[in-house]
Amino acid sequence: MVPANLNEASLEELIVVQMVATGGSPGWAQGDPRNFNAAYCIDLPVFREFIRDTQPALIDVLDLDGDSPTMHKLLARLQGEITKNGIVACLRNGITHGRHHIDLYYPTPSAQNDKAAGLFSQNRLTITRQVHYSSKDAGKSLDLVAFVNGLPIATFELKNYITNQTVEDAVKQYKTDRDPRELIFAFGRCMAHFAVDDQHVRFAPKLSGTSSWFLPFDQGYNGGAGNPPNPGGVMTEYLWKRILSPRSLAGIIENFAAIVTSKDPKTGKKTSSAIFPRYHQLDVVRELLADVAARGPGIRYLIQHSAGSGKSNSIAWLAHQLTGVEHDGVRAFDSVVVVTDRVILDGQIRDTIKGFTQVKSTVQHADSSKELREAIEAGKKIIITTVQKFPYIVQGLAGDQREKRFAIVIDEAHSSQGGKVSSAMAQALSKDGIDAGVEDTEDALNRLMESKKLLPNASYFAFTATPKNKTLETFGHAYTVDAMVKHRPFHSYTMRQAIEEKFILDVLANYIPIDTYYKLVKTVEDDPEFDAKRASKKLRAYVEGQKHAIRQKAEIMVDHFQAQVFAPRKIGGNARAMVVTSSIARAIDYYEAVTAYLAETKRPYKAIVAFSEFTDAAGSKVAEAQYNGFPSAEIPKRIREDPYRILICADKFQTGYDEPLLHTMYVDKTLSGVKAVQTLSRLNRAHPQKHDCAVLDFANDAEGIQSSFQDYYQTTILADETDPNKLNDLAADLVAAAVFTQEGIDHFVERYLADAPINELHALLDASVAEYVETMDEDEQVEFKGAAKAFVRTYGFLSAILPYSNVWWEKLSIYLGFLVPKLPSPVGEDLSAGVLESIDLDSFRVEKRTALAIALAGGEAEVPPVPGARAGGRPEPEIERLSEILASFNALFGNIDWQDEERIRLRVTQEVPAMVAEDPIYQTAMANNDKANAKVAMVDALGKVMLSLVQDETQLFKEYSDNVDFKKWFEDAVFRATYRKSA
Numbered sequence: 001m002v003p004a005n006l007n008e009a010s011l012e013e014l015i016v017v018q019m020v021a022t023g024g025s026p027g028w029a030q031g032d033p034r035n036f037n038a039a040y041c042i043d044l045p046v047f048r049e050f051i052r053d054t055q056p057a058l059i060d061v062l063d064l065d066g067d068s069p070t071m072h073k074l075l076a077r078l079q080g081e082i083t084k085n086g087i088v089a090c091l092r093n094g095i096t097h098g099r100h101h102i103d104l105y106y107p108t109p110s111a112q113n114d115k116a117a118g119l120f121s122q123n124r125l126t127i128t129r130q131v132h133y134s135s136k137d138a139g140k141s142l143d144l145v146a147f148v149n150g151l152p153i154a155t156f157e158l159k160n161y162i163t164n165q166t167v168e169d170a171v172k173q174y175k176t177d178r179d180p181r182e183l184i185f186a187f188g189r190c191m192a193h194f195a196v197d198d199q200h201v202r203f204a205p206k207l208s209g210t211s212s213w214f215l216p217f218d219q220g221y222n223g224g225a226g227n228p229p230n231p232g233g234v235m236t237e238y239l240w241k242r243i244l245s246p247r248s249l250a251g252i253i254e255n256f257a258a259i260v261t262s263k264d265p266k267t268g269k270k271t272s273s274a275i276f277p278r279y280h281q282l283d284v285v286r287e288l289l290a291d292v293a294a295r296g297p298g299i300r301y302l303i304q305h306s307a308g309s310g311k312s313n314s315i316a317w318l319a320h321q322l323t324g325v326e327h328d329g330v331r332a333f334d335s336v337v338v339v340t341d342r343v344i345l346d347g348q349i350r351d352t353i354k355g356f357t358q359v360k361s362t363v364q365h366a367d368s369s370k371e372l373r374e375a376i377e378a379g380k381k382i383i384i385t386t387v388q389k390f391p392y393i394v395q396g397l398a399g400d401q402r403e404k405r406f407a408i409v410i411d412e413a414h415s416s417q418g419g420k421v422s423s424a425m426a427q428a429l430s431k432d433g434i435d436a437g438v439e440d441t442e443d444a445l446n447r448l449m450e451s452k453k454l455l456p457n458a459s460y461f462a463f464t465a466t467p468k469n470k471t472l473e474t475f476g477h478a479y480t481v482d483a484m485v486k487h488r489p490f491h492s493y494t495m496r497q498a499i500e501e502k503f504i505l506d507v508l509a510n511y512i513p514i515d516t517y518y519k520l521v522k523t524v525e526d527d528p529e530f531d532a533k534r535a536s537k538k539l540r541a542y543v544e545g546q547k548h549a550i551r552q553k554a555e556i557m558v559d560h561f562q563a564q565v566f567a568p569r570k571i572g573g574n575a576r577a578m579v580v581t582s583s584i585a586r587a588i589d590y591y592e593a594v595t596a597y598l599a600e601t602k603r604p605y606k607a608i609v610a611f612s613e614f615t616d617a618a619g620s621k622v623a624e625a626q627y628n629g630f631p632s633a634e635i636p637k638r639i640r641e642d643p644y645r646i647l648i649c650a651d652k653f654q655t656g657y658d659e660p661l662l663h664t665m666y667v668d669k670t671l672s673g674v675k676a677v678q679t680l681s682r683l684n685r686a687h688p689q690k691h692d693c694a695v696l697d698f699a700n701d702a703e704g705i706q707s708s709f710q711d712y713y714q715t716t717i718l719a720d721e722t723d724p725n726k727l728n729d730l731a732a733d734l735v736a737a738a739v740f741t742q743e744g745i746d747h748f749v750e751r752y753l754a755d756a757p758i759n760e761l762h763a764l765l766d767a768s769v770a771e772y773v774e775t776m777d778e779d780e781q782v783e784f785k786g787a788a789k790a791f792v793r794t795y796g797f798l799s800a801i802l803p804y805s806n807v808w809w810e811k812l813s814i815y816l817g818f819l820v821p822k823l824p825s826p827v828g829e830d831l832s833a834g835v836l837e838s839i840d841l842d843s844f845r846v847e848k849r850t851a852l853a854i855a856l857a858g859g860e861a862e863v864p865p866v867p868g869a870r871a872g873g874r875p876e877p878e879i880e881r882l883s884e885i886l887a888s889f890n891a892l893f894g895n896i897d898w899q900d901e902e903r904i905r906l907r908v909t910q911e912v913p914a915m916v917a918e919d920p921i922y923q924t925a926m927a928n929n930d931k932a933n934a935k936v937a938m939v940d941a942l943g944k945v946m947l948s949l950v951q952d953e954t955q956l957f958k959e960y961s962d963n964v965d966f967k968k969w970f971e972d973a974v975f976r977a978t979y980r981k982s983a
Helices: 008-021 044-054 057-061 069-085 087-093 114-121 167-177 235-243 246-255 279-295 311-322 344-353 369-377 390-396 399-403 419-429 441-451 469-475 495-500 532-544 547-566 584-600 632-638 673-683 702-710 725-736 742-753 758-775 778-801 807-822 882-892 901-917 920-927 931-948 954-962 964-978
Strands: 028-030 095-097 100-102 125-131 142-148 151-158 192-196 201-204 258-263 270-275 300-305 335-340 363-365 382-386 406-411 458-464 477-481 484-488 491-493 511-522 529-531 576-581 606-610 644-649 662-668 694-697 716-718 839-848 861-863 879-881
Touching: 008 028, 008 125, 008 142, 008 151, 008 235, 044 057, 057 100, 069 087, 069 095, 087 151, 087 246, 087 258, 151 167, 167 192, 167 201, 192 235, 235 246, 246 311, 279 300, 279 311, 279 491, 300 311, 300 469, 311 335, 311 406, 311 458, 363 369, 369 382, 458 469, 469 484, 511 702, 547 576, 547 584, 547 644, 547 662, 547 694, 576 584, 576 673, 584 606, 584 644, 606 632, 662 673, 673 702, 725 778, 725 807, 742 758, 742 807, 758 807, 778 807, 901 920, 901 931, 901 954, 901 964, 920 931, 931 954, 931 964, 954 964
Parallel strands: 028 125, 151 192, 300 458, 300 491, 335 382, 335 406, 363 382, 406 458, 511 694, 576 644, 576 662, 606 644, 662 694, 716 861
Antiparallel strands: 095 100, 125 142, 142 151, 192 201, 258 270, 477 484, 484 716, 511 839, 529 879
């Protein structure tokens, strides 16, 4: 038997006692469950007290002290308005009843507003135990209900690990034993319904029976899910002590919770959803606002929140509240500019803040410089634009805008903060304007250099799930460890925590590699020589582009979708799939193959293809609508509607696409790093009926995908800052090449800043182009052009964050920025030309391997700084005979059906070469620097090693002994891996 002081009721008592003990004005008081009127869903005595103290004239007019039809009409009107608009809107706005306006709540007062402070203190906050909420079944009760001025705003079901009851039992109780048709559980009636135990908190903004979706509300612990140990009490007391403290609750009512209504532009149909912040969303917004209030504008913030974690709402809440935050008694920002590469975010922000009536009509989307200028001058507090349009928008801003202070909120910072964008943004919003009438060359240079720096009159709030090294260095918080300056995010909500909390799905939990086997044969009698690496790339592209290969893979995709996704009715029968392809041509090929196979097999669904419009060889425009039969803009909506189930993409929809119905991804494109994380993360969006997802990968291996995800699994840190001396090194190399002169650069920059005509600028560059073409061989041209590109790229990044300016770097950057496009690329001889005319495809097959779960290691990841930008020369071509190239290619891509491929790969690539390298005769031959004799010694050593493996690796030994092609490839591969010349 559980002691009374440890049971569920004791947790109720603990919560109530601690909430009431916080005191304050207003403070929490314990409510009387007998006062709850289930018919009208109100604590009527508390409601009367509030009205009597704040609006006494209404007591008699509305007969609130009686039980007359007049009072019942008011209560009916009140419940009707809450049903129509939701409790939050009614608390914020009050209601009208006849000719009377009734305030239901008084908001947080501004500083030195004594009247508002007095009214705020009159709010009645009550927490009531065992509330019998049902007018149908008087025996049913809730553990706790929180009321504001007699109106319920949150319900609680409590459980206790000691009684073997957990938060999951509370969730189950809400889903199966709480009828959503009861008034207190109706949509919008309460802000949230909390399931709580002594270790975890979950909540649902809306109850829908067994379809109710409860979200995590834990703080996170050690980069993962859960809550930190609490030496002074239960782990979850932060909920009632901090989140539900009177001031915090007021902030949620006034700035976070809302009913969001959106309208389909085509059908006009309206849909409403209730939103309430997750813990990490509430935490990041409040921490940012507190930091701005303390430090003012001019600070950079990096927020690393996992893909699918609700960044859109976090950005909307932050943008809304940044408009009112004060520093030293004045508003910190005149306007908030949201820069995104996702047009859909505009609608999400508008829909989210529409519930905040105090900022209605303050949001504008700017598609032109005129619209941006008008928005700022009209006092629009939030201005949204896309990263693609921002450089063009800012050109028309008037000089007086530069005296204003801006908050710049950047969505997906790594893709939104290119040098051109930041430079254009800075020029538009900086204090230093352009005065063409008096500006000389030096003034113009100084203005350009300053315009590239992050603005002192702006704060930057950069959101991303996958911060690159440049993003960390530009926006991250700097700190020093062992004399190394590292950078980390201001706030993190990690991929690990989101997955462990089941807020997003683990896209690596069901990863299925697809092995492709093919064999190419020679179609010419002789055995010509080609560049092996370039030839192998062409051969792979040739094979992958064959209609037969695409058709075979398309059949695997469709059959898998039918058997594993469609037939089992994943996501309640609404699951969709995405095919990721390497090019527009390949996307169209897949669309045609998938469409044909769907028709042949009489499948009840269709595919959609997505790509950017292009011009074909005949000069005709080719667009998606020609294949899909509807406009491009309708793709996101159509894929959610039957009969469309499979979305085939070429680059489009691989970043920023938020579709919870995506269940399976078929990847036929090489992916790595951030691109791999972004692309596969399209699958991670949660849905109440989505319990898993799957990736079938035709182009990548598990090790590469694991490596790509590892850096972003927990908080990402920059290991060290970029060394500015890289620019000095590059500049020295460029000067040494003698393609240009200092005088030539000075003259060009002077004419450029004076707006010289384009033909004059071309003439000034042509001398350097001639020097490049006439005096440099191909390797020197490759090195010079690579160094020039590297200088422009690195300067574009460093110029924004270095605390000082360098006139020479600025001049060189301007000059090279114009010169590089004019430098012809070295053509060189294509030593792989003709290889495709000399081969044919003999066989092709695709084989699905066993599904596996890719595990990621815990702990913070450090990424290196921007790498050294020194350009390398062109690699030497490896000339091999066609037969050798084909043997290597076929062996490499698996024309042999190995019994245990992973073990064989390890033997072939690591263990056997290591054993061969230890052979003393081979080592002596290498020491003599005689490559031919070393090769002979290596072959003998390999033979001895293979004999030693004959019992353990029978199949490998048989292929080595009987398969001439494999033996030759194996010998060459081992020799390349082990041969080293003696120093």
